[in-house]
Amino acid sequence: MEINDLAQRVTFEELYYKYQNMMRSYACSLMQCTTEQADDVMQEVFLGIARNMGRICTMEPKAIRSYVMVAVRNTVYKHRERAKKEQELLEKLEERQALAPQTGDAVLAEVCRREDIRRMKELIRTMPTGCRDVLELHYQCGMELKEIARHLGISYNAVKKRWRRGNDLLAAGLREGGKDHDRNG
Numbered sequence: 001m002e003i004n005d006l007a008q009r010v011t012f013e014e015l016y017y018k019y020q021n022m023m024r025s026y027a028c029s030l031m032q033c034t035t036e037q038a039d040d041v042m043q044e045v046f047l048g049i050a051r052n053m054g055r056i057c058t059m060e061p062k063a064i065r066s067y068v069m070v071a072v073r074n075t076v077y078k079h080r081e082r083a084k085k086e087q088e089l090l091e092k093l094e095e096r097q098a099l100a101p102q103t104g105d106a107v108l109a110e111v112c113r114r115e116d117i118r119r120m121k122e123l124i125r126t127m128p129t130g131c132r133d134v135l136e137l138h139y140q141c142g143m144e145l146k147e148i149a150r151h152l153g154i155s156y157n158a159v160k161k162r163w164r165r166g167n168d169l170l171a172a173g174l175r176e177g178g179k180d181h182d183r184n185g
Contacts, residue, residue, distance in 0.1 A: 008053040015049060015056075015064065023072050030076045041079060045071045047133070051153055082140060116174065123173040124166070131166030134159055 003009045023045065027038035048071055049056060056064060124135045133152060137143045143151065149159040 003050055003053055005053070008057055011057055012046075012050060012053055015068070016046065019065070019068050023068060026069060026072050027076055030073065031079070037079075041072060041075045044075050044078075047152075048075075119174060120170060123170055127166055127169055130162045131169060134162040135166040135170070138163065 003012055020042065023042050024035065024038045027033070027041040028035070031037060031041070045068070049068070056067065059067065120139070124132055124139070127135065134145075134148055137148045137151060138145070145159050145163060146156055148163075149156045152159065
């Protein structure tokens with residue numbers, strides 16, 4: 001997300017430096033989480049702020065502070081809901097597996113699948129911002145590419161390009177991780 005207007009860019013930077021610590025503390029207090037998790041919330045909030053800079057620049061300072069804090073709270077709630085859905089899916093999967101007879105190969109396959117999901121999330125976090133945003137919205141939020149384009153305010157083709165590049169990076173990272181695993185174990 002890029003802010004083209006110089007005045008809006010300066011205002012965005014001022015907001016960032018003015019509110020970042022307060023936002024991180026508030027997110028941590030709501031989530032009882034690590035700084036990294038709070039930073040994920042902050043990044044999402046600042047993306048929303050960047051998309052709405054035209055409107056935010058017309059707001060009074062007290063209103064801006066309220067807007068920022070409500071955005072943090074709402075984003076924390078979205079993160080909680082996402083985590084809750086992920087947990088529910090894992091529990092359903094575990095229930096199904098408990099009902100089905102397990103072979104050693106099936107258990108090993110499930111362990112590998114879970115490790116791949118964990119590794120995928122780690123790899124996505126280290127990607128360039130554009131790819132990371134698209135892959136997180138697609139894989140973690142379940143958004144289609146057209147939805148992501150509307151959400152980020154960029155063209156469908158740009159989203160498709162970031163999605164392809166991100167998936168290429170993801171595949172390379174998973175292959176590399178597999179090689180490391182084979183060498184070490």
